Amino acid sequence: MSEDSAAAAPTHIPVMLAECIDALSVRADGTYLDGTFGRGGHARVLIAKLGPHGRLLLMDRDPAAVAAARQEFGADARVAIRHGSFADLGDWNATQAGLDGVLLDLGVSSPQLDDAARGFSFQADAPLDMRMDPTQGESAAQFLAASTEARITEVLWQFGEERHARRIARAIVERRRDTPIERTGELADLIAQTIGRREPGKHPATRSFQALRIAVNDELGALESGLQGALARLRPGGRLVVLSFHSLEDRIVKRFIRAESTQPPARRGLPPAPEVTLRLKPIGAARSPSPQEIIRNPRARSAVLRVAERLP
Numbered sequence: 001m002s003e004d005s006a007a008a009a010p011t012h013i014p015v016m017l018a019e020c021i022d023a024l025s026v027r028a029d030g031t032y033l034d035g036t037f038g039r040g041g042h043a044r045v046l047i048a049k050l051g052p053h054g055r056l057l058l059m060d061r062d063p064a065a066v067a068a069a070r071q072e073f074g075a076d077a078r079v080a081i082r083h084g085s086f087a088d089l090g091d092w093n094a095t096q097a098g099l100d101g102v103l104l105d106l107g108v109s110s111p112q113l114d115d116a117a118r119g120f121s122f123q124a125d126a127p128l129d130m131r132m133d134p135t136q137g138e139s140a141a142q143f144l145a146a147s148t149e150a151r152i153t154e155v156l157w158q159f160g161e162e163r164h165a166r167r168i169a170r171a172i173v174e175r176r177r178d179t180p181i182e183r184t185g186e187l188a189d190l191i192a193q194t195i196g197r198r199e200p201g202k203h204p205a206t207r208s209f210q211a212l213r214i215a216v217n218d219e220l221g222a223l224e225s226g227l228q229g230a231l232a233r234l235r236p237g238g239r240l241v242v243l244s245f246h247s248l249e250d251r252i253v254k255r256f257i258r259a260e261s262t263q264p265p266a267r268r269g270l271p272p273a274p275e276v277t278l279r280l281k282p283i284g285a286a287r288s289p290s291p292q293e294i295i296r297n298p299r300a301r302s303a304v305l306r307v308a309e310r311l312p
């Protein structure tokens with residue numbers, strides 16, 4: 001898909017849209033950051049709640065998403081747009097005066113998954129890229145060419161919870177001795193030949209593709225930094241709203257909110273630790289999409305929404 005057609009078409013169905021916007025508790029004159037613009041499904045509703053003095057800061061690490069943001073919102077004086085990772089949101093001058101809400105809708109967008117040329121999908125043969133920002137870092141093909149067997153095993157195991165990580169990594173290393181693995185189809189076929197079809201209804205490469213994507217984009221590292229950056233910029237009463245799509249991400253968000261909202265537990269045999277200043281208050285429990293939303297948009301099925309408020 002070209003950037004232009006991607007920008008023109010509303011190709012991503014926003015997940016838990018009403019819940020996310022409610023959770024941001026938008027004030028008409030507030031300043032909000034959408035760190036994962038995608039195709040603007042959330043941003044569009046958020047900006048409709050802002051008055052003339054409200055501000056909306058938009059980020060995405062994908063240049064195609066940023067092109068879509070510029071096309072739709074570039075002329076709106078209330079909006080600022082930046083190409084980059086939300087991991088670095090604190091480096092953006094526009095955030096320095098403070099934020100009343102930060103939205104992170106993690107993972108990949110439908111245009112990224114559906115554009116075979118991006119290399120995220122094993123459903124279509126394409127160059128094995130998987131970078132959300134193709135202007136930097138190494139592609140999945142480069143990662144597989146340059147990494148040790150132990151590193152490939154670790155990535156497949158940790159980020160894909162792939163039980164056959166060792167066997168797949170060995171097969172990759174053996175194959176690359178003859179020919180580099182440069183296409184999604186080659187990798188998907190190699191994994192299928194190596195481990196067979198073990199999980200009904202699931203392609204054998206599903207876990208490995210997820211793992212490579214997480215590694216190539218340093219998704220978990222970016223999330224850790226982004227949460228810290230958001231906390232540092234949120235004003236008292238400001239809301240942190242995070243939508244995650246797999247358990248590794250959700251665990252990071254859950255632990256972060258817990259660590260910032262509870263006193264460290266007393267250790268047996270040690271004097272009580274001094275009280276720390278709590279910086280967040282959780283708002284409600286973790287939430288999932290309704291069954292109706294999952295029927296309408298199956299890509300929402302694994303979403304978990306967590307919300308917290310910055311304490312004074």
Ligand SMILES: C[S@@+](CC[C@H](N)C(=O)[O-])C[C@H]1O[C@@H](n2cnc3c(N)ncnc32)[C@H](O)[C@@H]1O
Nearest residue numbers: 014036038039040041042060061062085086222
């Ligand atoms: C699920 S989509 C967001 C969809 C968006 N809320 C919408 O409704 O259109 C995730 C987006 O976040 C972007 N993204 C993922 N990690 C990022 C990061 N660390 N920094 C900035 N953007 C990121 C991806 O490029 C993708 O466009």
